[in-house]
Amino acid sequence: MSVDNNFGVIGIGNWGKNLIRDFSKISNIKKCTSTGNSGNIRWLKKNHPSVKYTSDTKQIFNDKQINAVIISTPIKSHYSLVKKALLSKKHVFVEKPLCTKPSEATELIKIAKRNNLLIFVGHIFLFNEVIEKIINISKKEKILYMQFSWEKFGTFNGDIFLDLLSHDLSIILKLFGKPKKSKITSSFGFISKCDIITLNLELPKNKKCQIHLNRFSNNKKKLVKIFTDKNMYLWDDQKLYQNNKKSNNFKLIFNSKSTPLENESKKFLTELKKSKKSFEYVDLAKDVIQVIQKLK
Numbered sequence: 001m002s003v004d005n006n007f008g009v010i011g012i013g014n015w016g017k018n019l020i021r022d023f024s025k026i027s028n029i030k031k032c033t034s035t036g037n038s039g040n041i042r043w044l045k046k047n048h049p050s051v052k053y054t055s056d057t058k059q060i061f062n063d064k065q066i067n068a069v070i071i072s073t074p075i076k077s078h079y080s081l082v083k084k085a086l087l088s089k090k091h092v093f094v095e096k097p098l099c100t101k102p103s104e105a106t107e108l109i110k111i112a113k114r115n116n117l118l119i120f121v122g123h124i125f126l127f128n129e130v131i132e133k134i135i136n137i138s139k140k141e142k143i144l145y146m147q148f149s150w151e152k153f154g155t156f157n158g159d160i161f162l163d164l165l166s167h168d169l170s171i172i173l174k175l176f177g178k179p180k181k182s183k184i185t186s187s188f189g190f191i192s193k194c195d196i197i198t199l200n201l202e203l204p205k206n207k208k209c210q211i212h213l214n215r216f217s218n219n220k221k222k223l224v225k226i227f228t229d230k231n232m233y234l235w236d237d238q239k240l241y242q243n244n245k246k247s248n249n250f251k252l253i254f255n256s257k258s259t260p261l262e263n264e265s266k267k268f269l270t271e272l273k274k275s276k277k278s279f280e281y282v283d284l285a286k287d288v289i290q291v292i293q294k295l296k
Helices: 014-023 038-047 075-087 102-115 130-138 160-176 260-272 280-295
Strands: 006-010 028-033 052-054 068-071 091-095 119-122 143-153 181-188 196-202 208-214 216-228 231-236 239-244 251-255
Touching: 006 014, 014 028, 014 038, 014 091, 014 260, 038 052, 068 075, 075 091, 075 102, 102 119, 102 280, 119 260, 119 280, 130 160, 130 216, 130 231, 130 239, 130 251, 143 160, 160 196, 160 208, 160 280, 181 280
Parallel strands: 006 028, 006 068, 028 052, 068 091, 091 119, 143 208
Antiparallel strands: 143 216, 181 196, 196 208, 216 231, 231 239, 239 251
């Protein structure tokens, strides 16, 4: 294990555990803090006994040996925690979304640029290797239409736009840039105000896209269909299938051997080592928030 950086982690929830697991393989996690859930603290001590637990985030922000902070907490806390980390002169890895308002994103980016600090936002699907395959396909074939479908059950207490839609928007913005038009064509709320939505987008160069989200489903499945002028492709988890216009069968053409989280954590370390920090990821994260704000 290389120990190029000392990290502090804020949050030991379900996803926080995944981040600790993967980052501990390639870096040194020095301290971790959380809201104090006893089960999560026991998990940390059992699985990562070398990581010091503290109930006070100041012990992470004020620790001069920690040069980067990993934040995996409820969305509403992202802005304040990222800002505190930046003002403490620490680089930041924060789970998506960066914050809830474009004005907050603008402020955080200004602080980061002023101090040459990295803000890396965890839009996990951008680090699925299938994305690179789709980019390569787009150089040879004209993408006409994309259809996103995500069915699951749960996360009713969260904002469906920030929790789920932000993932698909990050992919679209990565591939095509900001949509020219976006409109919610249908929505329905059963447990919360909005549990099922369908969104249509008009993209640059006459491309179109539809996103369907359903968090009140008895199935759990996320699929992306990509229609080009020559073929149709199906993105299913870490696999990419192709269906030629003349055939009715799907052919597996790519299966990633590394997980998106592995790729994401390694990319964060790569960006940290650069003398001049990139703002590519945080600029995209800001664009995602701007699109969401226009929809609400």
